[in-house]
Amino acid sequence: MGDKPQKATAFVDWYLATVEAAGLTDKRYPVKGMNVWTPYGFRARRELDRVMVREIESAGSVPVEFPTLIPQTEFQKEGEHIKGFDAQVYWVTKGGESPLDVPLVLRPTSETAMYPVFSLWIRSHKDLPLNVYQIVNTFRYETKTTRPFLRVREIHFFEEHTCQVDEAAATERVRSNLEAFAAMAKAFALPFVPVRRPEWDKFPGAFYSVALDIPLGGGRTLQIGSVHHYRENFSRPYQIAYEDREGEQRYVHQTTFGLSERLLGAIVAVHGDDKGAVFPTSVAPHQVVIVPILAGGNAEMVGTFAAGLERRLSARGVRVHLDDSEERPGAKYYRWETAGVPLRLEVGGREAAAGSVTVVDRLGGKRTLGPAGLEEAIDGALRTYDQQLYERALTAFRSAFSIARRLEELGASETVRLLSWCGKESCGRAIETAIDGSLLGTPEGELPIAVGAPGPCLVCGESNDALWALAGRPM
Amino acid sequence: MGDKPQKATAFVDWYLATVEAAGLTDKRYPVKGMNVWTPYGFRARRELDRVMVREIESAGSVPVEFPTLIPQTEFQKEGEHIKGFDAQVYWVTKGGESPLDVPLVLRPTSETAMYPVFSLWIRSHKDLPLNVYQIVNTFRYETKTTRPFLRVREIHFFEEHTCQVDEAAATERVRSNLEAFAAMAKAFALPFVPVRRPEWDKFPGAFYSVALDIPLGGGRTLQIGSVHHYRENFSRPYQIAYEDREGEQRYVHQTTFGLSERLLGAIVAVHGDDKGAVFPTSVAPHQVVIVPILAGGNAEMVGTFAAGLERRLSARGVRVHLDDSEERPGAKYYRWETAGVPLRLEVGGREAAAGSVTVVDRLGGKRTLGPAGLEEAIDGALRTYDQQLYERALTAFRSAFSIARRLEELGASETVRLLSWCGKESCGRAIETAIDGSLLGTPEGELPIAVGAPGPCLVCGESNDALWALAGRPM
Numbered sequence: 001m002g003d004k005p006q007k008a009t010a011f012v013d014w015y016l017a018t019v020e021a022a023g024l025t026d027k028r029y030p031v032k033g034m035n036v037w038t039p040y041g042f043r044a045r046r047e048l049d050r051v052m053v054r055e056i057e058s059a060g061s062v063p064v065e066f067p068t069l070i071p072q073t074e075f076q077k078e079g080e081h082i083k084g085f086d087a088q089v090y091w092v093t094k095g096g097e098s099p100l101d102v103p104l105v106l107r108p109t110s111e112t113a114m115y116p117v118f119s120l121w122i123r124s125h126k127d128l129p130l131n132v133y134q135i136v137n138t139f140r141y142e143t144k145t146t147r148p149f150l151r152v153r154e155i156h157f158f159e160e161h162t163c164q165v166d167e168a169a170a171t172e173r174v175r176s177n178l179e180a181f182a183a184m185a186k187a188f189a190l191p192f193v194p195v196r197r198p199e200w201d202k203f204p205g206a207f208y209s210v211a212l213d214i215p216l217g218g219g220r221t222l223q224i225g226s227v228h229h230y231r232e233n234f235s236r237p238y239q240i241a242y243e244d245r246e247g248e249q250r251y252v253h254q255t256t257f258g259l260s261e262r263l264l265g266a267i268v269a270v271h272g273d274d275k276g277a278v279f280p281t282s283v284a285p286h287q288v289v290i291v292p293i294l295a296g297g298n299a300e301m302v303g304t305f306a307a308g309l310e311r312r313l314s315a316r317g318v319r320v321h322l323d324d325s326e327e328r329p330g331a332k333y334y335r336w337e338t339a340g341v342p343l344r345l346e347v348g349g350r351e352a353a354a355g356s357v358t359v360v361d362r363l364g365g366k367r368t369l370g371p372a373g374l375e376e377a378i379d380g381a382l383r384t385y386d387q388q389l390y391e392r393a394l395t396a397f398r399s400a401f402s403i404a405r406r407l408e409e410l411g412a413s414e415t416v417r418l419l420s421w422c423g424k425e426s427c428g429r430a431i432e433t434a435i436d437g438s439l440l441g442t443p444e445g446e447l448p449i450a451v452g453a454p455g456p457c458l459v460c461g462e463s464n465d466a467l468w469a470l471a472g473r474p475m
Numbered sequence: 476m477g478d479k480p481q482k483a484t485a486f487v488d489w490y491l492a493t494v495e496a497a498g499l500t501d502k503r504y505p506v507k508g509m510n511v512w513t514p515y516g517f518r519a520r521r522e523l524d525r526v527m528v529r530e531i532e533s534a535g536s537v538p539v540e541f542p543t544l545i546p547q548t549e550f551q552k553e554g555e556h557i558k559g560f561d562a563q564v565y566w567v568t569k570g571g572e573s574p575l576d577v578p579l580v581l582r583p584t585s586e587t588a589m590y591p592v593f594s595l596w597i598r599s600h601k602d603l604p605l606n607v608y609q610i611v612n613t614f615r616y617e618t619k620t621t622r623p624f625l626r627v628r629e630i631h632f633f634e635e636h637t638c639q640v641d642e643a644a645a646t647e648r649v650r651s652n653l654e655a656f657a658a659m660a661k662a663f664a665l666p667f668v669p670v671r672r673p674e675w676d677k678f679p680g681a682f683y684s685v686a687l688d689i690p691l692g693g694g695r696t697l698q699i700g701s702v703h704h705y706r707e708n709f710s711r712p713y714q715i716a717y718e719d720r721e722g723e724q725r726y727v728h729q730t731t732f733g734l735s736e737r738l739l740g741a742i743v744a745v746h747g748d749d750k751g752a753v754f755p756t757s758v759a760p761h762q763v764v765i766v767p768i769l770a771g772g773n774a775e776m777v778g779t780f781a782a783g784l785e786r787r788l789s790a791r792g793v794r795v796h797l798d799d800s801e802e803r804p805g806a807k808y809y810r811w812e813t814a815g816v817p818l819r820l821e822v823g824g825r826e827a828a829a830g831s832v833t834v835v836d837r838l839g840g841k842r843t844l845g846p847a848g849l850e851e852a853i854d855g856a857l858r859t860y861d862q863q864l865y866e867r868a869l870t871a872f873r874s875a876f877s878i879a880r881r882l883e884e885l886g887a888s889e890t891v892r893l894l895s896w897c898g899k900e901s902c903g904r905a906i907e908t909a910i911d912g913s914l915l916g917t918p919e920g921e922l923p924i925a926v927g928a929p930g931p932c933l934v935c936g937e938s939n940d941a942l943w944a945l946a947g948r949p950m
Contacts, residue, residue, distance in 0.1 A: 028595055029588075030546050031579065036592055037540035039607065046538070063521070065512035067629050068543075068581075068612060069565075071505050090544075091569035092581065095616035096562040104506065106543075106567065113504075117511055120503055132514065137543060141570035154542050 006274055011218060015269055016147065021338045022268070022277040025148045033146030033153035040339065041264075043285035045156060048264055049135055051187045051282055052158050055180045056257075061131040061160055066113040068136070069104040075112045077237045084204025085109075088140045106139035109258070111205070114161050115238035122163060122252060124243050129169065133160035133257075149265030150222070150475065156261040163240060163252035170229050170253035174210060177227045177257040178444065181212060184259075187282040188267055189390040190214060191397035192224065194444040195470055198428050201438070203256075207231035210444055213470070215400030216269055219413045221440060221472040224266045230254040268340075270393055277340030278362050280389055281382050286321040288313060288343045288378065289336045293329050298349035305352035309345065309374075316375055318382075337362065342385050343378070361385045363392070401448045404471075407458050410434040416472035418447065422457035423465050430459045437473035481749055486693060490744055491622065496813045497743070497752040500623045508621035508628035515814065516739075518760035520631060523739055524610055526662045526757055527633050530655045531732075536606040536635055541588040543611070544579040550587045552712045559679025560584075563615045581614035584733070586680070589636050590713035597638060597727060599718050604644065608635035608732075624740030625697070625950065631736040638715060638727035645704050645728035649685060652702045652732040653919065656687060659734075662757040663742055664865040665689060666872035667699065669919040670945055673903050676913070678731075682706035685919055688945070690875030691744055694888045696915060696947040699741045705729040743815075745868055752815030753837050755864055756857050761796040763788060763818045763853065764811045768804050773824035780827035784820065784849075791850055793857075812837065817860050818853070836860045838867070876923045879946075882933050885909040891947035893924065897932035898940050905934045912948035 005013035019025060024041035037045060053063075069092060076082050090106040093099060107113055114132075122130060138157040146152055160177065164170040178194050185192050192214045202209040203226065212225040235241065235251040244250050264283070271278040281287045292306040303324070310322040321341075323332050329346070336344055346358040355371030359381055365388075369377045404410055404417040413435060421427060421439065428439040447468055456463040480488035494500060499516035512520060528538075544567060551557050560583045567579040582588055589607075597605060613632040621627055635652065639645040653669050660667050667689045677684040678701065687700040710716065710726040719725050739758070746753040756762045767781040778799070785797040796816075798807050804821070811819055821833040830846030834856055840863075844852045879885055879892040888910060896902060896914065903914040922943055931938040 026592060026595075029542055029592060030549055031542060031544055034542035034544060036542070039537035039539055042538045042540055062514035063517045064514055065517055067504055067506060067509035067511070068614075069506055069509060069629070074505055087571040089571065090567050090579075092565050093568045094566035096564065096618075104565075117501060117504060120501075139543075143571075154544070 004274070007272065011216070011220070012147075014274070015150075015265075015272075018272045018277055019148045019265075019268055022340055024264070024268070024277070027148060031153070033142055033151075035148055035152060037156075040285055044264060044279065044283050045261060047283045047285065048188075048261075049158075051184050052135070052259060055183045056133050056158075056160060059131075059176055059180045060129075061133045061162075063134065064132045065134050065136060066107075066110050066117070068107055070107055070113045072103045072105060074116050075105045077112065078205050078234055080233070081111060081205035088142070090139050090141055107136075108138055108140050109157075110134065110136070110138075110159055110161065111234055111256070115234055115240060118161075118163060118252075119238050119240045122240055122242050125165060125245055128163060128165050128242060128252065129173070130163040130252075131160065131173070132162070133158065147265075149261045149268070152261070158257075158259040160255075160257040162255045163235070164255065165242075165244070165250070165252070167229075167231060167253050170231070170255050173255045174227050174229050177255070178210065181225060181227075181257075181259075185212075186390070187280065188263065189280040189386065189393050190224070190263075190266060190270055191390075191394050191448075193448045193470070194227075195441040196444055197441040198425070198439055200425060200428075201441070203228045205230065205233050207233060211441070213440055213472075214266055214270065215397060215416045215472070216475060217396070217400060219415055219417075219435075219437070219473050220475050221416055221470075222262070222266055222269065222475050224262050225257070225259040228256045228258075230256065270396070271389060272340070276338035278389065279340040279342060281342050281386050284340065284342050285319065286336075286339075286341050287318055287382060288320040288345060289332075289341045290320065290322045290345045290347060291329050291332045291336075292322075292324060293346060293348035295349060298352065302347055302349055302352045305355070306347045309347065309357070312375055313378060316379070318378070333360075343381055345378075363388050398449055401470075403449075403451055404458065405455065407431070407434050410471065412436065413472075416440075416470055418449065418451060418468055418470060419458050420454040420456060420466040421469035422460055422462040423467065424457075424460065424462075427457055427459035431469075431471050435471045435473070437471060440470040440472055440474070442467045442469050479749070482747065486691070486695070487622075489749070490625075490740075490747075493747045493752055494623045494740075494743055497815055499739070499743070499752070502623060506628070508617055508626075510623055510627060515760055519739060519754065519758050520736065522758045522760065523663075523736075524633075526659050527610070527734060530658045531608050531633075531635060534606075534651050534655045535604075536608045536637075538609060539607045540609050540611060541582075541585050541592070543582055545582055545585075545588045547578045547580060549591050550580045552587065553680050553709055555708070556586060556680035563617070565614050565616055582611075583613055583615050584632075585609065585611070585613075585634055585636065586709055586731070590709055590715060593636075593638060593727075594713050594715045597715055597717050600640060600720055603638060603640050603717060603727065604648070605638040605727075606635065606648070607637070608633065622740075624736045624743070627736070633734040635730075635732040637730045638710070639730065640717075640719070640725070640727070642704075642706060642728050645706070645730050648730045649702050649704050652730070653685065656700060656702075656732075656734075660687075661865070662755065663738065664755040664861060664868050665699070665738075665741060665745055666865075666869050666923075668923045668945070669702075670916040671919055672916040673900070673914055675900060675903075676916070678703045680705065680708050682708060686916065688915055688947075689741055689745065690872060690891045690947070691950060692871070692875060694890055694892075694910075694912070694948050695950050696891055696945075697737070697741055697744065697950050699737050700732070700734040702732045703730060705731065745871070746864060747815070751813035753864065754815040754817060756817050756861050759794065759815065759817050761794055761811075761814075761816050762857060763793055763795040763820060764807075764816045765795065765797045765820045765822060766804050766807045766811075767797075767799060768821060768823035770824060773827065777822055777824060777827045780830070781822045784822065784832065787850055788853060791854070793853070808835075818856055820853075838863050873924055876945075878924075878926055879933065880930065882906070882909050885946065887911065888947075891915075891945055893922065893926060893943055893945060894933050895929040895931060895941040896944035897935055897937040898942065899932075899935065899937075902932050902934035906944075906946050910946045910948070912946060915945040915947055915949070917942045917944050
């Protein structure tokens with residue numbers, strides 16, 4: 001254990017070691033940056049997807065799936081967009097032995113796959129809004145160092161695409177997406193801040209982009225998703241138009257909402273500790289692990305009680321795993337701590353005789369629950385665990401930000417800085433140089449920490465249009 | 476309606492028109508054979524997947540996901556296999572602007588993606604059996620005419636891959652897969668026959684292949700899945716070996732089990748009629764549609780009752796859709812019949828006043844259910860509907876086979892023929908010529924219709940090794 005990297009002192013190494021030890025992915029696949037979803041990792045991802053699906057369908061979106069391959073001709077219709085992705089796409093050029101007439105792109109994102117079809121689906125204002133989403137894999141020919149879940153070449157991706165009657169309706173959809181994401185983030189116990197990116201850092205082709213950022217400590221930030229307002233930037237080249245109530249032809253206003261497996265990386269990065277991963281119950285492949293402690297003559301009684309307990313919890317919808325392998329209990333404790341299981345139930349001879357269990361939660365709490373109302377008490381322990389996990393994450397979140405009042409304060413900051421910015425690119429670039437990172441943009445809605453009104457711009461001293469902005473070092 | 480192709484007289488055109496009218500797919504995507512999963516089609520597929528996941532996980536399989544892209548070097552390790560797929564794969568040759576060092580294949584199936592990693596996962600007999608499955612898209616550069624769900628270039632695919640200690644254990648896994656498939660097929664109301672394919676038609680690289688065939692009428696058959704026993708054919712080139720209890724190194728014996736979106740096509744093809752699709756409740760995106768019939772002064776009462784009914788059924792877990800759009804009831808009846816919804820609940824003023832509903836099922840039954848125990852009665856109507864659908868399919872299945880006792884009887888048969896075959900390829904080829912189709916192989920287990928012992932081979936007259944075999948015209 002002495003060689004294991006510590007979260008506080010070697011964050012990136014700690015992250016890589018934690019993902020590996022939890023058994024969430026296998027990086028030994030023979031294409032760099034394309035990893036194998038192991039059974040444990042896949043199940044975590046499946047639970048993550050369930051939360052996303054639940055929230056986006058509550059917000060009126062319906063599932064679709066568009067093809068993986070996009071013809072070059074469609075891909076190149078929106079100029080800004082293609083410029084943003086050109087260097088990063090995989091090209092399919094051959095089918096069997098023959099070169100393809102039109103090369104195909106492996107989708108890096110699906111605007112250019114969906115929008116030619118949207119132009120067929122939408123005719124009238126009665127066809128609007130169109131709110132569809134898909135969960136698919138996307139592909140980017142990454143040239144930077146890849147890292148499991150955070151930067152990979154085949155990406156498990158969630159993308160909502162919507163068409164709205166006008167700019168205001170699209171703005172409202174952006175708001176609705178932020179609300180849906182807040183519900184997801186609560187389920188993942190991930191406090192976040194929505195940040196409107198500066199012009200030079202918006203999504204290629206977008207009118208504006210709101211990124212969903214989380215702090216990772218040490219002044220680092222991670223973008224875990226984004227919501228974009230496209231105005232008519234895509235609907236014009238792709239001819240997505242409708243007849244309004246007055247019989248006029250109008251272009252739709254579009255939005256997109258993107259999330260990915262990066263969320264799983266964020267959950268490991270935010271909640272994990274030096275013992276391993278720590279999962280919120282929403283995502284944990286096993287919410288509860290039962291470890292029977294067999295000794296001497298009680299093996300049969302303990303085994304029977306443990307198996308019965310597994311059945312009872314499973315019948316209530318708890319994702320429970322009975323670890324009846326041949327290892328020592330201590331080895332099992334270690335394994336399931338590393339894997340981030342929320343609750344461990346220890347069942348020995350004393351517990352089996354009394355019908356009770358010893359509950360150890362992944363945040364370190366330990367107590368004995370008696371036989372009366374045992375299932376309800378375990379449900380309660382899961383809820384309490386989630387609350388404590390969220391509160392711990394919220395405390396870390398709040399302490400990850402601090403105010404900078406002068407440009408000289410930025411330096412190699414250990415926190416994400418909140419500062420006044422006039423909105424000019426030149427001042428933004430000066431801030432980026434000073435912090436050796438990025439101007440993330442202006443937070444939407446509530447600020448991550450309580451502050452007063454913004455002062456003058458940190459760079460030029462202009463007071464009139466200055467807004468609070470965030471600057472940090474994105475991973 | 477006069478122009479609509481009829482199932483009995485123009486099967487293929489009928490199939491295409493039925494899929495289209497039900498709104499299950501959109502074929503206008505600009506790559507031929509790569510279609511869009513519409514919201515309705517996607518939801519049918521999602522339910523189909525749920526059944527597959529339920530049954531395969533009950534049989535001890537766990538989910539994984541391997542990358543979409545396979546390096547040419549791995550893809551070419553097993554010679555037979557690559558020969559079977561060489562002409563049908565899409566090649567990724569470029570990333571960004573640069574040619575890739577090693578070209579990548581879009582998986583046509585995942586043996587060559589998984590097995591290099593299995594060789595790392597498996598060390599000891601304690602790691603066996605390894606039973607994993609994935610649901611992913613696969614890609615085939617089809618040169619034949621494409622048809623939605625039945626023959627496409629991007630295929631929604633289910634594949635189980637297992638590693639077993641020896642040949643007998645692998646044979647047992649084949650049996651377990653056939654049992655799991657029988658449960659799935661029951662849920663889809665699809666009678667089928669497992670057929671061991673002749674040597675010349677087995678999966679590339681397999682020791683033997685059992686195909687899951689269904690008759691489609693007119694002597695046509697459709698393979699809706701397959702189970703393969705690989706023996707050591709892949710474990711040797713991919714070096715998947717383990718140490719047995721005696722400390723000896725042994726190669727694993729492998730099996731695979733493949734299903735695809737073709738199942739959805741089969742459901743449409745088997746159950747559909749001249750009015751449109753007909754879904755079993757297991758797969759129906761909407762199991763129940765409520766159509767309020769508003770007239771004069773009762774609109775509010777009817778609307779309230781219909782909305783309440785939707786809530787009550789939804790709370791019981793029924794997939795129910797309240798169609799409160801502005802169309803006439805007749806147009807709604809037509810639409811949901813075309814779309815294959817099992818039950819339609821008509822709610823007018825009389826029903827709302829009495830708390831009753833008029834139930835029309837997709838097989839033509841109609842009755843009124845009173846207010847007492849209404850939800851239970853609707854559950855019962857769904858169960859009865861499924862039984863009737865299955866019985867209807869079973870009747871059609873049984874009448875789709877007939878015995879041929881002489882080669883001259885084969886001709887352009889309107890049924891799939893059951894005949895005696897000695898097992899020799901030359902005799903098999905003669906049968907294929909005579910029927911202008913395929914010798915499908917020898918059924919595993921029970922025969923689709925009751926027959927006695929096989930007679931002498933239809934071609935050579937040999938009696939010793941003759942077995943019942945099936946011959947038909949695969950779609």
